[in-house]
Amino acid sequence: MSSADDEFLQARHDDAVSAAALFAVDPASLGGVALRSLPSPARDAWLQLLRGRLPADAPWRKVPLNIADGRLLGGLDLSATLAAGRPIAERGLLGEADGGVLLLTMAERLSTGTVARIAAVLDDGELRLAREGIVGALPARLGVVALDESLEPDEALAPALLDRLAFALDFDGLRAIDVSNSGLDAEAIATARGLLPEVRLPEALIEALAHTAVALGIASLRAVWLASRAARIAAALDGRVLANEADAAIASRLVLAPRATRLPVNEPQPEQPEQAPPEPGEADAPPPEASSAPDQEPSDQQPLDVEQAMQDVVLAAAAAAIPPNLLAQLKAGGQGGKARASGKSGALQKAATRGRPAGARRGEPRAGQRLAIIDTLRAAAPWQRLRRQELLMRGNGDGSTPRVLVRREDFHVARLEQRRETTTIFVVDASGSSALNRLAEAKGAVELLLADCYVRRDRVAVIGFRGAIAELLLPPTRSLVRAKRSLAGLPGGGGTPLATALDAAIELADAIRRRGETPGIVLMTDGRANIGRDGAPGRVQAEADALAASRRLRASGHATLFVDTSPRPQAAAAKLAGEMSAFYLPLPQADARQLSAAVRAVTPAKR
């Protein structure tokens, strides 16, 4: 291992330790920590470190993956209610964790609904309830530790959750957490907790944090205010009531850097002398500008260059902490955010008769719906005494009353949901130009993707185009063998009727969507259209037609991946991809793994 790697891991380790200290001071105000790590000694040690620094009586609750609403939010404790003869509420984990920390295991797989419930509590600091006879708001000031055990890039924490958590730590490569040299024990944390309400954050620092967020391409404003809270806590930990640049630098490094979507652009500043960025590890030492008057309150009207310097310090701190693989990640999936949003595939579909159970709702079993027996009995239970009384009053009390009086209004039916099936449509360019340019390689790539689809039980369809026509070589199927065969038999040569191929793909995708399934399109071409919609050759008309078809594709909203098969990526192909708001992936730079990751991004795996 090189020393650069060592240094990087050391920084990662130190970040984790300082995040634990900051978070322990006031978990609720920071939202939480996203912790990416497989179960490991380092993770356990970190969690233990954190727990040891929270107040002794602070609750620490674990949320299992598929938690039901009753346990998460709370509800009616039926057995206690019946025993006591009056409604008794059962507190959910969210209410129980008030003043402490909620641990989310396998957080990357939490359902959207669970995430939304937790997010609402993080926003409000209280739990609003309207369930089973209980209405009201319970205090729920808590912080979250989201344990992200994802391996693949397409598995990740829900953005709605990530946005609300101040810190994102990555334990990849960390073997242990060294607690001994952190210097901050539970007592120091408690002192900081007491000091926190007094701490002020100068406006110039808020501005510096806001600047940094913009420079790093962070859209969410929550990031900035989480960072400003972190800065204030950093000051409290240092025993000061006025936050300074060093505090903002820590906040910037821990809160803003992990959210960066781009690297800061160095603006030329001729009037500014070259300034050495502060060592990230030495954040405690105030930077030169601040050292002249470290404890003086900065006036609101600071000279511009001091303000600029402050912003530079804060930005530099963040830039130093940006993960080295950020650029690669951005390249793999940074563009076309809009296309991804509209192309949520494998989406949950409410189904009446098939799928896995997703709770129950009131209603009568009709049209094949299943009666949810437990829920029906639960609904009937509280009313037994009342009903029996009525029965007696009506003179039916000859002792032959049924054991349980169930009425129609008690009926609950099971709610089921199922993943929609995903069909990936491969649109393969087999024209002369493509044949020259590695048709074989394109085929190889498709085969890899096919294997991937097979693993996910997706269906695939293949459209080939060459000469004047686009042909459906393989209607949607799950058979890998058939798909391979149809590809192998695809001859090369002829013109490129791109518009016709796109039309065919849209038509097929629309048909698939009408069946209630989710289509995804993978287009493999060099993008050099030379046959128009009418089948006549002519580059100008062909390109115009291709452009129109691309727009139609975007309007249709199908998720699309554009794989450029030409030897060198071309501006024209990238432009077409932009028009159809597709992911653009030039093949020369893509290896099979990248390709399959990109397809998976377009058509996320089933869970």
Add this chain to the structure above:
Amino acid sequence: MPLPFPFSAIVGQEEMKLALLIAAVEPAIGGVMVFGDRGTGKSTAVRALAALLPPMEAVIGCPYHCAPDDPSEACQTSLGKLGDAKKKTHKVPVPVVDLPLGATEDRVVGALDLEKALAQGIKAFEPGLLARANRGFLYVDEVNLLEDHLVDLLIDVAASGENVVEREGLSIRHPARFVLIGSGNPEEGELRPQLLDRFGLSVEVSTPTDLALRISVVRRRDAFERDRAAFIAEWQKEDDKVRRRIVAARKRLDAVTVPDTVLERAASLCLSLGTDGLRGELTLMRAARALAALDGDATVGDRHLRRIAAPSLRHRLRRNPLDDAGSTVRVERAVAQLFGA
């Protein structure tokens, strides 16, 4: 409940604030849907509105806080028919009721009082959130995550203004007239078009990109969190101004006239956009009238139509395969064509 952020201190988001004010002046507008990214202050604005609205007169003890001059049948039943003359009234804040995620149906529509049933064997109706929201607002954050059957129920009740509950042989019918305010993040699931069409106004909010605006958002937020009471006191005057504007607009609303030319304009705007049904035109007219009332104008003019065209119509457009521009752009284009640039 913690003190809400003051309405007038919300930076930017003019379209959302205007839509909420219009709904406060003209409840018949039929609800507001707010779409936006995370952290754009959707919930903040709705809760701020609650603190802003002038209190209303209501019958004491009525679970539906009925107006004294318009008591519902259910109200009279629940008060045991005191006789109309004897009804006492008091001022209550306009309800802004939150429908939390994970709400169960019994608490939304109302159910039998479990305590009374268990302990005393008495059947008594316990009103739900719909009753509490009567004459006020019902706020549903993340509408797209709400169970389908609950969404359908809300829309039904919002349209009819009445909630009917049948339980244990009791049949209860009570008023439930409220303005439905939904919010959602389009990235987390789309809304069904039928549902979308039921909302009168649809507004889009986004995170400000302007640095100065962003800084002032964070700065105000910081000040608010440090000392809520002081921050609210600081904005009291501004909030009062907005409150007075609402009160004045409500008084003025009935007197605002809509000239035939404006009606024609609205109709041809809807026609050129191909919006289905009459709902678009009706919303356009009502919203324009409320806006004129808010602005202190006696007649509705083109400038009112212009400002509310996008929120009234953008969610009613059909997807046009040959025009991939966003719906807001399409509405603006049609407006520019019709009214001249």
